[in-house]
Amino acid sequence: MRNLRFALLALLSMSAFVARAEFLNKEQQQQLTSLQETAIQSDLAYDILESLTTEVGARMIGTKGDQRAIAWSQAKMKALEFDKVWTEEVTHYQWIRGDVEAKVLAPFPQPVVAIALGESVGTGEQGIQAEVVHFNDFDALKAAEAGSLTGKIAFVSYRMERHITGKGYGKAVGARVSGAQVAAEKGAIAFMMRSVGTDDNRAGHTGITRYKDGVKRIAAVALSNPDADMLVNQFKRNKPVEFFLKVTAVRNEKVAVKGANVIGEITGSQYPEQIVALGAHLDSWDVGTGAVDDGLGMAMMMAATSHISNLPERPKRTIRVILFAGEEVGLLGAKEYVNVHKDKLKNHVIAAEWDFGLGRIYEFKTGVGAEALAGVREFAQQLAPLGVSFNPVNNAQGQSDMSLVTKEGVPAARFAPDGSTYFDVHHTMNDTLDKVNPDDLRQNTAVYTMFAYFAAQTGIDFRK
Amino acid sequence: MRNLRFALLALLSMSAFVARAEFLNKEQQQQLTSLQETAIQSDLAYDILESLTTEVGARMIGTKGDQRAIAWSQAKMKALEFDKVWTEEVTHYQWIRGDVEAKVLAPFPQPVVAIALGESVGTGEQGIQAEVVHFNDFDALKAAEAGSLTGKIAFVSYRMERHITGKGYGKAVGARVSGAQVAAEKGAIAFMMRSVGTDDNRAGHTGITRYKDGVKRIAAVALSNPDADMLVNQFKRNKPVEFFLKVTAVRNEKVAVKGANVIGEITGSQYPEQIVALGAHLDSWDVGTGAVDDGLGMAMMMAATSHISNLPERPKRTIRVILFAGEEVGLLGAKEYVNVHKDKLKNHVIAAEWDFGLGRIYEFKTGVGAEALAGVREFAQQLAPLGVSFNPVNNAQGQSDMSLVTKEGVPAARFAPDGSTYFDVHHTMNDTLDKVNPDDLRQNTAVYTMFAYFAAQTGIDFRK
Numbered sequence: 061m062r063n064l065r066f067a068l069l070a071l072l073s074m075s076a077f078v079a080r081a082e083f084l085n086k087e088q089q090q091q092l093t094s095l096q097e098t099a100i101q102s103d104l105a106y107d108i109l110e111s112l113t114t115e116v117g118a119r120m121i122g123t124k125g126d127q128r129a130i131a132w133s134q135a136k137m138k139a140l141e142f143d144k145v146w147t148e149e150v151t152h153y154q155w156i157r158g159d160v161e162a163k164v165l166a167p168f169p170q171p172v173v174a175i176a177l178g179e180s181v182g183t184g185e186q187g188i189q190a191e192v193v194h195f196n197d198f199d200a201l202k203a204a205e206a207g208s209l210t211g212k213i214a215f216v217s218y219r220m221e222r223h224i225t226g227k228g229y230g231k232a233v234g235a236r237v238s239g240a241q242v243a244a245e246k247g248a249i250a251f252m253m254r255s256v257g258t259d260d261n262r263a264g265h266t267g268i269t270r271y272k273d274g275v276k277r278i279a280a281v282a283l284s285n286p287d288a289d290m291l292v293n294q295f296k297r298n299k300p301v302e303f304f305l306k307v308t309a310v311r312n313e314k315v316a317v318k319g320a321n322v323i324g325e326i327t328g329s330q331y332p333e334q335i336v337a338l339g340a341h342l343d344s345w346d347v348g349t350g351a352v353d354d355g356l357g358m359a360m361m362m363a364a365t366s367h368i369s370n371l372p373e374r375p376k377r378t379i380r381v382i383l384f385a386g387e388e389v390g391l392l393g394a395k396e397y398v399n400v401h402k403d404k405l406k407n408h409v410i411a412a413e414w415d416f417g418l419g420r421i422y423e424f425k426t427g428v429g430a431e432a433l434a435g436v437r438e439f440a441q442q443l444a445p446l447g448v449s450f451n452p453v454n455n456a457q458g459q460s461d462m463s464l465v466t467k468e469g470v471p472a473a474r475f476a477p478d479g480s481t482y483f484d485v486h487h488t489m490n491d492t493l494d495k496v497n498p499d500d501l502r503q504n505t506a507v508y509t510m511f512a513y514f515a516a517q518t519g520i521d522f523r524k
Numbered sequence: 525m526r527n528l529r530f531a532l533l534a535l536l537s538m539s540a541f542v543a544r545a546e547f548l549n550k551e552q553q554q555q556l557t558s559l560q561e562t563a564i565q566s567d568l569a570y571d572i573l574e575s576l577t578t579e580v581g582a583r584m585i586g587t588k589g590d591q592r593a594i595a596w597s598q599a600k601m602k603a604l605e606f607d608k609v610w611t612e613e614v615t616h617y618q619w620i621r622g623d624v625e626a627k628v629l630a631p632f633p634q635p636v637v638a639i640a641l642g643e644s645v646g647t648g649e650q651g652i653q654a655e656v657v658h659f660n661d662f663d664a665l666k667a668a669e670a671g672s673l674t675g676k677i678a679f680v681s682y683r684m685e686r687h688i689t690g691k692g693y694g695k696a697v698g699a700r701v702s703g704a705q706v707a708a709e710k711g712a713i714a715f716m717m718r719s720v721g722t723d724d725n726r727a728g729h730t731g732i733t734r735y736k737d738g739v740k741r742i743a744a745v746a747l748s749n750p751d752a753d754m755l756v757n758q759f760k761r762n763k764p765v766e767f768f769l770k771v772t773a774v775r776n777e778k779v780a781v782k783g784a785n786v787i788g789e790i791t792g793s794q795y796p797e798q799i800v801a802l803g804a805h806l807d808s809w810d811v812g813t814g815a816v817d818d819g820l821g822m823a824m825m826m827a828a829t830s831h832i833s834n835l836p837e838r839p840k841r842t843i844r845v846i847l848f849a850g851e852e853v854g855l856l857g858a859k860e861y862v863n864v865h866k867d868k869l870k871n872h873v874i875a876a877e878w879d880f881g882l883g884r885i886y887e888f889k890t891g892v893g894a895e896a897l898a899g900v901r902e903f904a905q906q907l908a909p910l911g912v913s914f915n916p917v918n919n920a921q922g923q924s925d926m927s928l929v930t931k932e933g934v935p936a937a938r939f940a941p942d943g944s945t946y947f948d949v950h951h952t953m954n955d956t957l958d959k960v961n962p963d964d965l966r967q968n969t970a971v972y973t974m975f976a977y978f979a980a981q982t983g984i985d986f987r988k
């Protein structure tokens with residue numbers, strides 16, 4: 061009985077081996093191994109990132125930094141000998157961060173480090189002096205009675221939880237996006253929150269906030285975690301907390317600014333019209349050098365494509381790198397891309413992005429047709445030596461910008477990296493090159509390089 | 525033979541036991557064990573620190589924060605039922621930090637996070653625009669030719685090394701203290717350095733800088749580590765680095781400000797004139813809440829003394845807590861103390877301070893008379909359960925403020941804590957309560973509590 065079982069297992073293994081040869085021929089397997097070795101030994105992605113963070117730095121849409129990033133990206137793709145490089149323009153309105161002055165006046169005077177949330181309005185030059193009302197989380201603020209915050213500043217102190225998947229972000233970010241409008245509806249004259257971040261540095265985490273038509277627009281800021289702790293400790297004394305807040309941000313909806321998707325590709329040798337789409341976003345917030353969000357993604361996609369372009373022959377399909385404009389302020393570049401390329405999305409065979417994480421990829425997931433899954437599984441075995449396991453749930457959607465692309469029916473690939481420390485620096489001034497581990501970046505790049513080659517060179521129809 | 529060895533060992537153990545009973549009687553041993561248990565279970569030190577950082581915060585000499593800290597310290601000592609509490613005034617001149625605006629203009633425009641070194645002069649409102657000259661370390665700056673920096677900004681990029689003992693500080697701090705004068709002697713119009721710190725946060729590390737009579741006083745700033753990295757990367761491009769620096773610091777040597785040592789004690793029951801001196805410094809830099817430097821020390825010394833004051837009887841000798849004024853700007857309070865108490869220092873039986881570290885104490889060292897060492901060894905055995913080993917080298921001097929006290933012949937005790945992460949936050953805005961591990965603080969406080977009791981209750985003459 062036991063021997064029978066072993067025989068069966070042996071048979072299954074053999075059939076697995078046969079299946080393996082079905083989608084990836086020996087040459088392709090060897091090529092994948094060779095690309096893995098190349099990428100794992102290469103400094104290219106790190107060097108691209110060093111160049112971006114040294115020569116460009118912050119690149120919020122509408123700033124000189126963004127303009128420099130657009131020029132830099134095109135120049136870099138050309139230097140890497142991409143076959144085609146072009147831009148597609150997007151427009152937005154102007155927002156100027158200005159400064160924040162924040163301090164507790166009573167019961168215990170203390171300065172407070174805070175940062176304006178993205179696209180917040182200002183308070184005016186005179187600032188606001190008011191009592192602060194403390195809520196443990198956004199739900200508590202939502203539950204506050206109408207009018208109960210009239211003339212006051214609302215403060216939500218919920219702390220984001222650290223997790224390898226970054227799932228704490230979802231529970232915390234609601235207040236950042238909608239806190240100001242909810243507070244204003246109840247009469248608040250400003251909105252403050254504990255930063256959506258897992259660190260203990262005195263650097264606030266910015267990120268987009270949204271206003272609602274018909275509701276007063278009030279200034280919205282995020283306190284650093286240590287400052288939020290200190291403020292909460294003041295509340296423990298059960299005395300009214302009097303606060304001064306001045307935000308000089310300016311939201312100029314009548315002033316147009318421009319950004320651009322920067323797109324580069326290496327043209328497929330057999331099916332040039334079939335596109336393997338690799339995405340990252342070109343813009344960053346204005347406070348760090350955008351090394352992690354999303355310089356990592358830019359560097360990785362450009363380096364992966366370059367490794368493949370160095371092969372003697374172009375793969376069958378085209379590999380296209382799209383550096384999306386204005387992701388931070390509302391997926392502007394992705395919207396534009398889907399709009400401009402609407403008719404050609406059916407020729408986008410699969411899409412993948414990098415816009416999260418700061419460590420090794422541990423999992424690979426797809427959102428493809430049922431038939432295609434066998435080929436994907438075969439490829440996934442090639443990633444195993446890099447510590448990447450395959451999650452067969454097959455419900456992946458595109459990340460970030462690419463979510464709009466896969467919503468249009470384009471199949472998706474998704475790679476999950478360790479995100480434990482990502483929200484220590486996300487949207488802060490501490491998003492700088494030193495946070496990037498070169499070894500992890502090599503692994504990340506190797507994975508995307510292999511994926512792009514697999515998707516471009518094997519003839520799999522990921523829709524089927 | 526083997527049995528003989530065992531017999532000998534047994535004899536030695538017995539003699540050790542006899543020796544043990546020589547200085548610490550059974551009651552004292554039990555009392556030490558009991559105090560250890562009390563301190564290890566107590567939140568008192570942490571609560572004191574929470575109170576200081578919430579209700580006072582930053583307390584640079586000459587600021588309102590320092591005045592509040594003086595009032596807070598006296599009130600806290602009284603609340604803890606110290607027998608005597610008083611202040612001894614010191615004076616200093618005024619220094620106002622102002623702001624720093626720093627940016628690379630060319631080859632690649634980027635903003636730079638920098639902080640004025642303590643008591644730096646300003647640049648004037650118009651700021652300075654000049655080429656930066658890069659030195660890998662302070663020695664390289666010292667070796668620069670006379671006049672070679674005329675009209676330029678000197679930049680030293682040496683990075684401090686992390687070590688459990690904090691020994692990297694010694695190699696790095698010279699540039700902070702004397703870099704500006706050395707650069708000015710060679711014609712520089714401003715001095716910039718990589719912060720003396722081991723972190724990768726965009727928060728500069730301040731700390732005192734010194735000018736030299738007859739040498740032009742130039743503005744001196746410290747860049748955060750990520751900013752120093754970025755600037756070094758720009759230098760790798762081998763193009764001239766053009767910089768703008770504006771420092772609005774004001775050094776008003778003609779404006780006097782006041783600080784004070786805050787001193788509290790529990791009076792000895794048998795030898796009230798004999799003082800066990802416990803030190804920490806009351807002032808902090810103005811950028812954090814001084815939780816670590818040196819709120820930890822303040823909290824620890826006050827809590828240790830309070831634990832002992834809760835015993836049914838006062839120990840034989842007086843335990844005096846001295847919270848020194850103006851340590852950061854030149855040991856002002858310590859100088860004043862030695863001056864005022866000159867005649868009574870012979871009655872200071874031993875001195876210990878806490879002004880370094882952010883983790884568990886692992887080593888105990890003394891600087892006492894040869895005869896006293898036997899009693900010290902006996903006590904050291906009581907610390908072993910807390911993970912503290914005894915280093916018998918017996919050459920310890922007082923730390924920080926207490927170095928001036930022990931220079932006058934007062935015996936010293938010194939406890940070495942883990943300092944691996946201390947220079948991540950030292951003299952930065954990130955020196956806040958969240959950096960303190962409550963468990964470590966309990967261990968630290970238990971050690972000082974036991975030490976203070978040992979020194980005050982046993983009759984050992986530490987000078988002999």
Ligand SMILES: [Zn+2]
Pocket residue numbers: 341353354387415460
């Ligand atoms: Zn992003």
Ligand SMILES: [Zn+2]
Pocket residue numbers: 353388487
């Ligand atoms: Zn982002």
Ligand SMILES: [Zn+2]
Pocket residue numbers: 805817818851879924
């Ligand atoms: Zn100190």
Ligand SMILES: [Zn+2]
Pocket residue numbers: 817852951
């Ligand atoms: Zn200090």
